[in-house]
């Protein structure tokens with residue numbers, strides 16, 4: 158008589174009983190069974206239980222939903238408490254909650270493989286797929302490694318939040334240390350090469366503190382990726398787009414090749430103007446742009462250069478910052494402006510708890526992560542933002558960006574937990590930006606945010622004003638594209654080992670040169686860690702989402718303009734106030750992640766990822782730049798134009 162060791166039937170519990178619930182496909186265990194006899198396996202052999210049914214699968218995912226609600230709410234409460242008050246204790250609490258969640262997702266994803274042989278209905282099949290992708294930083298099997306990973310992760314994010322840019326010549330002098338907002342302000346406003354250089358360098362130097370931790374973190378996170386059957390974390394991140402990781406890379410490179418000519422024109426125009434301002438010698442002979450001269454710490458968007466680059470000086474210049482400052486606009490008032498745009502489309506006002514629980518300004522009494530973010534902390538319309546708002550145009554736009562996340566949360570918070578996210582992460586990043594494309598002079602005038610602008614005639618505004626305005630938008634959204642791409646190009650190489658730990662900074666600058674066309678203003682060696690000076694690297698936030706969102710947002714805008722009945726050139730549209738556009742958007746947001754993103758895109762009347770929308774939008778500017786650049790032999794990141 159052989160011994161029946163494992164017969165658990167209909168097992169749906171996780172974690173506590175998971176090791177007793179393994180199931181192996183029938184072919185494997187039944188191969189050893191005699192016909193007509195019960196199946197037995199030895200203790201050393203694989204466990205066996207009856208093949209699961211669709212009811213088992215549904216019960217399993219119901220349970221997962223409840224478990225995830227408990228774990229994600231706990232994790233996000235801990236994370237909110239941590240990021241709005243960075244202390245050793247809140248770091249530890251956040252790390253514990255992250256580690257518990259990661260452990261669960263690993264077990265649950267493995268357990269869900271019991272249903273591999275079933276033809277699951279689409280909703281369950283999608284949940285199964287999303288469960289495996291649910292941890293951005295996947296958990297290693299080994300508990301000690303898992304804890305260490307979460308601790309290292311929390312400590313890097315915390316260090317970034319607490320970082321100060323100190324004077325390299327006097328690093329101990331706290332009076333000479335600046336917050337990131339102060340560095341941003343210097344880079345946005347100073348046009349003194351040396352002042353800009355000092356500010357740029359002082360912030361970049363903060364990255365070095367996380368270099369060793371980052372290497373360790375990559376090793377541990379890759380163990381987690383292996384546990385889930387991925388080659389590395391990069392492959393896991395590239396798997397969230399309803400196509401194979403290889404197809405995704407092909408798509409991204411196709412999109413980049415389509416928009417790159419527009420970027421190259423902008424780069425050439427900007428470099429020429431900068432050379433006129435700073436001189437040939439300071440600009441160098443390589444054709445790239447010194448990275449500290451673009452008005453932003455990472456040169457990821459160049460809007461503060463607008464006054465220097467304005468094609469037609471004075472033609473309807475829109476100095477929103479000046480007006481916000483003059484009006485002494487408070488952070489709350491800034492957020493109210495953003496909410497107003499959404500309610501104009503027929504969205505609900507933000508819940509009262511949003512105003513009670515959000516963090517709108519840098520507190521004086523504690524350390525926080527100032528980098529802007531949006532939350533639904535308890536996954537039940539508990540919307541919040543955390544941001545250190547200043548009265549400036551950048552922040553005005555960022556508020557719309559953040560509220561885009563909040564309204565996405567709001568539209569899908571009744572979905573199952575695994576569907577409570579964007580159609581893909583690029584969708585989530587693109588919503589608020591889509592609305593911000595409709596912030597026209599006429600709208601700003603309505604808000605009382607147009608100072609002394611002359612000649613505001615909205616759709617029929619003069620051609621010069623159109624070009625000015627387009628340049629300003631391009632400095633934000635076209636300038637961003639290569640940066641949006643390169644962070645994860647770099648991380649993919651680091652995760653795969655193609656870039657070894659001792660070459661991380663060199664590889665970073667190779668990509669910044671070749672994709673973005675910027676040059677470090679001083680030598681940056683391997684004693685530095687410049688990626689560590691960008692929030693999303695120590696913060697472990699994938700970045701390809703922003704590249705995609707900068708393509709999608711123009712498609713969303715085109716779709717909502719269509720819904721609003723706009724006729725005429727794309728860049729002249731504003732769907733502000735259109736309930737038809739609002740309804741279209743709401744319906745798409747309400748899908749959450751329940752359908753492949755291509756279906757959500759099709760629901761808007763758009764097909765796949767399509768760069769024609771951004772190219773159409775900027776057609777007038779492109780023609781202008783081509784003329785302005787004619788005869789210039791600008792070196793572009795990939796050669797000569």
Ligand code: X8Z
Nearest residue numbers: 457528529530555558586703
């Ligand atoms: O991180 C953000 C948002 C929060 S999701 C403020 N963004 C990227 C960045 O700042 O680097 C928005 C644009 C790109």
Ligand code: ZN
Nearest residue numbers: 558562585586
């Ligand atoms: Zn965002």
